Amino acid sequence: MSQSAPPPPQPQSPSQPQSPSQPRSAPRLQPQPADGNPFAQQQAPAPYAAQPGAVPPPPVPPVPPRGNVALGVAGAVVAAVAAAALYGMVIGLTKHEIGWAAVGVGFVIGLAAGRLGGRNPLLAVVSTVLALGSVYLGQLVGEAMIGADQLDMSFSEVFFQHFGAVQDAWKEEADPLTFLFFAIAGWAAFSGTRKAAA
Template identity: 70%
Template sequence: MSKSAPPPHSEPQPQPADANPFAQQPPVGAAYAPPVPPAPRKDNVALGLVAALGAALGAAALYGVVIGLTKHEIGWAAVGVGFVIGLAAGKVGGRNPALAVVGAVLALGAVYIGQLVGEAMIGAKDVGVSFSELFFQHFGLVQEAWKQDADPLTFLFFGLAAFAAFSGTKKAAA
């Protein structure tokens, strides 16, 4: 008779669902610690607004330089302006729905300022004055030149930037 066979009257031990009898046991020699839950996300609307404003100022300047150097408005750059603003607002500020709306408004302003910066860069080269003189001392002329150069595509870029900021804020906060 074999000693390895269990007696016929003994009950089989219940097994875990994955059929691993050692799955419920901690590793030998290691202390068992349950997994740490992730920290709750804190919404900070004020900090999100500050981050979005900083991103808007930086993106507007960069967008203006791109326009000034290429002498063209570039659609993907306007989308990038909006996305950067939305990303900053959502990552720093959290899930507050007001951040998405404010991000879209800031994107509109950033694209407008960027287009004015680009217009001033182009005009300064044409007239032979410095950018700062034209932009700061003759801002009305820069705005008039922008109005004359504005076309439906210009306003499409506003919409694309606002949409990118709105959706970027939502995605970054998720």
């Protein structure tokens, strides 16, 4: 007669000893997703999907890249040209140099450099130099506007065809206040760059 071998003993958990008379419980199975992949993670529903009629928040606008020195310099150059034109128009229309306008020239250039270029210390130096050039160019534009008004000529004719005479007129009328406006614009550009990059 053949005797069947007894089943091998099953290891018991040390925390829960089983008595021989107690039947073993089946292991708990996790519910599987519909696609049959037991390892796929279920995603929580979106917070607005469960609430009918809820308005989702507006999309966040993309942040412009920061820390690009070339972009900061390019922005400062564009701001310097625009500020020089506006500063020259103020001088030409009022026939006076105005201190707050020089501050505005420097601040706009520094703001453009700092916002677009980031914290690079080179940008503060570049924006200061551009502010000095912008004030000088603006003063020449103002001189050309005043000269065109006095000579009954067009601005472009005086500025482009008689540029040497415009520079000579600027040299004759330059005084310590003229150079103070240079210093004001340079300081505003330097500090504006550092504040905008912070």
